[in-house]
Amino acid sequence: MRFNILCDADWESGIDKVLSALSGFGYRRIFDEKDYGSSIDGITIILMCKNPEFNFKQRIKHSKKEKKVYMDIMFDLYQFSKIEQKEREKIVAQRLISEVPSIIGKYKFEDFDLVRFTDDLKKLLEKNRWL
16 A cells, blocks of 8 residues: 655654654655555645645545545644654654544544554564654
8 A cells, every 4th residue: 555654844844764763764665565455545645834824724535536534633723833853753753643644533444444553563563752
């Protein structure tokens, strides 16, 4: 399954460094080798950490035709600009584990193994000491 984590963040948030660390885990390759069922071919997550004055809203989209789910996970720019990198990583990991399964679970997928996907994501983050 194709699994992407991207970001749309102001530079002072440090989210780009979080994303770089995640990429260093080789998560794309790991999830490319997994099969969770034919209902979803891909999940794309955007880590959003922008100036709150612009009132960005969380976007969630399921494309039945593409068999993909797209979602934003929103973070507080003021909080992230004041904390250390390790704390950012922990917050991102916790939000990935709590929000991604919750959002995907709202859809009625015929055969997507959400429990196994969540478990694999959690294991990856624990292995790299983010949880």
